[in-house]
Amino acid sequence: MGDRLTIALDAMGGDDAPGIVIDGANLALSRFPQVDFLLFGPEPQLAPLVERAARLKDRVRIVHTDMVVSADAKPSAALRNSRQSSMRLAINAVQEGQAVGVVSAGNTGALMAMAKLVLRTLPGIDRPAICSFFPTLRGESVMLDLGANIDCDADNLFQFAVMGQVFSRTVLGLARPSLGLLNVGAEDQKGHEALRIASQRLRDADLPIEFHGFIEGNDIATGTVDVIVTDGFTGNVALKTAEGTVKLFTQSLRAAFHSSPLASIGYFFARPALRKLRRRLDPRRYNGAVFLGLNGIAVKSHGGADALGFANAIGVAVDMALHGFLDTVREEFETLHPSLGLAPAAAVAP
Amino acid sequence: MGDRLTIALDAMGGDDAPGIVIDGANLALSRFPQVDFLLFGPEPQLAPLVERAARLKDRVRIVHTDMVVSADAKPSAALRNSRQSSMRLAINAVQEGQAVGVVSAGNTGALMAMAKLVLRTLPGIDRPAICSFFPTLRGESVMLDLGANIDCDADNLFQFAVMGQVFSRTVLGLARPSLGLLNVGAEDQKGHEALRIASQRLRDADLPIEFHGFIEGNDIATGTVDVIVTDGFTGNVALKTAEGTVKLFTQSLRAAFHSSPLASIGYFFARPALRKLRRRLDPRRYNGAVFLGLNGIAVKSHGGADALGFANAIGVAVDMALHGFLDTVREEFETLHPSLGLAPAAAVAP
Numbered sequence: 187m188g189d190r191l192t193i194a195l196d197a198m199g200g201d202d203a204p205g206i207v208i209d210g211a212n213l214a215l216s217r218f219p220q221v222d223f224l225l226f227g228p229e230p231q232l233a234p235l236v237e238r239a240a241r242l243k244d245r246v247r248i249v250h251t252d253m254v255v256s257a258d259a260k261p262s263a264a265l266r267n268s269r270q271s272s273m274r275l276a277i278n279a280v281q282e283g284q285a286v287g288v289v290s291a292g293n294t295g296a297l298m299a300m301a302k303l304v305l306r307t308l309p310g311i312d313r314p315a316i317c318s319f320f321p322t323l324r325g326e327s328v329m330l331d332l333g334a335n336i337d338c339d340a341d342n343l344f345q346f347a348v349m350g351q352v353f354s355r356t357v358l359g360l361a362r363p364s365l366g367l368l369n370v371g372a373e374d375q376k377g378h379e380a381l382r383i384a385s386q387r388l389r390d391a392d393l394p395i396e397f398h399g400f401i402e403g404n405d406i407a408t409g410t411v412d413v414i415v416t417d418g419f420t421g422n423v424a425l426k427t428a429e430g431t432v433k434l435f436t437q438s439l440r441a442a443f444h445s446s447p448l449a450s451i452g453y454f455f456a457r458p459a460l461r462k463l464r465r466r467l468d469p470r471r472y473n474g475a476v477f478l479g480l481n482g483i484a485v486k487s488h489g490g491a492d493a494l495g496f497a498n499a500i501g502v503a504v505d506m507a508l509h510g511f512l513d514t515v516r517e518e519f520e521t522l523h524p525s526l527g528l529a530p531a532a533a534v535a536p
Numbered sequence: 537m538g539d540r541l542t543i544a545l546d547a548m549g550g551d552d553a554p555g556i557v558i559d560g561a562n563l564a565l566s567r568f569p570q571v572d573f574l575l576f577g578p579e580p581q582l583a584p585l586v587e588r589a590a591r592l593k594d595r596v597r598i599v600h601t602d603m604v605v606s607a608d609a610k611p612s613a614a615l616r617n618s619r620q621s622s623m624r625l626a627i628n629a630v631q632e633g634q635a636v637g638v639v640s641a642g643n644t645g646a647l648m649a650m651a652k653l654v655l656r657t658l659p660g661i662d663r664p665a666i667c668s669f670f671p672t673l674r675g676e677s678v679m680l681d682l683g684a685n686i687d688c689d690a691d692n693l694f695q696f697a698v699m700g701q702v703f704s705r706t707v708l709g710l711a712r713p714s715l716g717l718l719n720v721g722a723e724d725q726k727g728h729e730a731l732r733i734a735s736q737r738l739r740d741a742d743l744p745i746e747f748h749g750f751i752e753g754n755d756i757a758t759g760t761v762d763v764i765v766t767d768g769f770t771g772n773v774a775l776k777t778a779e780g781t782v783k784l785f786t787q788s789l790r791a792a793f794h795s796s797p798l799a800s801i802g803y804f805f806a807r808p809a810l811r812k813l814r815r816r817l818d819p820r821r822y823n824g825a826v827f828l829g830l831n832g833i834a835v836k837s838h839g840g841a842d843a844l845g846f847a848n849a850i851g852v853a854v855d856m857a858l859h860g861f862l863d864t865v866r867e868e869f870e871t872l873h874p875s876l877g878l879a880p881a882a883a884v885a886p
Binding site: 321322323333336337368370377378402403404405406407408416418419420422423424425426427428429430431432433434435437438439441442443445446448449451452453454455456457458459460462463466467 | 671672673683686687718720727728752753754755756757758766768769770772773774775776777778779780781782783784785787788789791792793795796798799801802803804805806807808809810812813816817
């Protein structure tokens with residue numbers, strides 16, 4: 187087991203913490219036997235739960251703390267007052283090199299604020315972005331930013347694009363991902379100025395991608411591109427709109443199957459196929475939003491995730507570590523420095 | 537038939553024009569027998585089609601023109617060069633009082649530019665918005681702006697809200713619609729400044745609505761509010777994202793039903809119920825995007841609409857005319873003038 191690695195877990199984040207965190211870690215071990223865990227939270231509460239988790243109990247070290255960041259804490263308050271919280275200590279463990287990544291289902295704003303402060307952004311990146319993947323007609327795509335940055339300029343969008351394509355290449359294994367900027371039309375003159383400038387830069391930059399130019403909202407689920415880049419406001423609205431639409435469709439479908447005896451018979455026969463469909467679109471499979479752009483791996487699980495969902499969020503962190511996401515991003519930004527205007531002396535004069 | 541009214545139709549807009557325009561008008565007559573049509577386009581092409589449309593032939597007057605605005609014409613070019621086009625003449629008919637509204641399935645940008653120039657905005661409204669309704673878990677809601685204005689300030693959003701609630705009250709018949717501003721979180725401090733200012737103004741204004749504050753993307757399909765207000769960039773992305781998601785779901789469902797013999801049997805039994813579901817979510821039912829804020833009714837049909845879709849777009853225009861949308865908007869803005877800062881002398885000093 188040469189590739190052992192350690193993930194830090196905030197045991198107290200999420201609606202059903204710490205149960206789903208411990209069960210999720212236990213589940214994740216069956217897919218990633220090479221992982222050890224640091225578990226941050228109140229030892230008296232955690233120890234008996236860990237004891238019951240067959241695979242996990244020998245692979246985890248509990249680091250005791252009683253302090254928890256509440257779900258409704260403001261990020262600024264959490265930064266000031268929660269230095270001994272399970273969330274903060276888990277992030278610190280990454281910064282101190284005790285873990286390669288941190289996973290939390292806690293307060294998103296607090297997690298982002300703490301992760302930015304403690305881990306800091308990678309060279310060449312002004313602001314981290316939230317990135318996640320989701321199902322499409324063609325397979326799966328990744329989108330960023332999903333809500334970390336309400337306003338984004340062309341530099342931000344360009345940097346998100348670089349990070350997004352590295353994520354797609356390293357974690358999803360695509361050799362040359364296609365990438366598009368989310369806009370209200372495909373034509374060059376459409377949308378905000380920041381989008382038009384970022385588009386020109388992406389055309390000029392020498393990235394290992396197929397740059398698709400602008401895409402529209404319907405291209406997200408169609409899977410027109412592998413990587414979708416947008417500002418955090420638009421990305422957040424688009425993601426939640428898609429989630430809401432899936433819910434509308436699922437509930438309407440359920441109602442249709444219960445609307446008549448014949449339909450119920452139909453449901454009986456179609457059930458295995460429908461179960462497969464539900465599995466494919468299961469949001470738990472796509473749980474795990476990544477904070478890209480930090481000196482360390484930080485993954486946010488949905489607050490309402492169950493153990494399977496939390497295990498998937500752990501899986502994203504492990505995949506990033508195993509496939510060298512951080513090193514690849516660092517290398518790409520070193521190569522790109524001149525076009526970013528960061529201009530290390532050596533790179534400017536050939 | 538005291539309530540007769542005339543609708544102007546751009547016979548040449550849309551992928552399948554003029555066929556779907558004429559068939560759509562013929563269909564619309566069965567729901568609205570009190571409507572007459574002015575049909576703008578090349579008489580030699582239109583006359584034989586009209587002749588075959590049983591109901592329509594005695595209820596339409598063809599106004600001949602050979603000029604058509606192409607689907608890819610830039611709005612500015614269409615404004616300059618297409619003054620004799622079927623689209624422009626149909627809009628002119630509204631301005632001249634020959635018709636109460638215009639319906640076109642043609643080039644959206646050109647239609648908006650021409651409608652703004654010819655009809656002008658209502659007093660108190662700086663910019664028109666595109667508004668449409670769509671299915672939700674609770675029934676149907678309306679959303680605006682869907683793409684007319686890429687950047688919106690607090691004034692624009694406030695004005696959209698006023699227009700949207702009048703639309704909901706007059707066309708959908710809601711006594712006191714609920715209304716929300718689309719944002720990335722429900723908390724007061726979330727999102728762009730324009731949203732926060734608009735929210736405060738809506739709280740202070742005396743409108744016949746339940747103001748719900750901020751809503752999120754998932755609230756759109758849930759039907760949390762009757763009227764959703766957003767800028768044109770976000771609204772356009774959200775609408776198209778929802779459309780794409782429905783397509784993903786529909787196609788995945790179809791694939792699931794064809795994935796095994798058992799599933800096909802299930803489909804056979806469930807078919808009537810599924811057909812009902814498909815009808816409920818049928819985009820043709822929700823065809824007809826309204827340009828709100830102009831001195832006249834202008835409805836844009838989807839370019840790919842069929843006759844049924846086009847008939848529904850006509851229905852929206854007729855409903856707006858029958859229920860006095862324009863008069864109600866004018867009255868509301870007269871009442872609101874002081875808080876809008878337009879300040880007619882009489883309204884300022886009580």
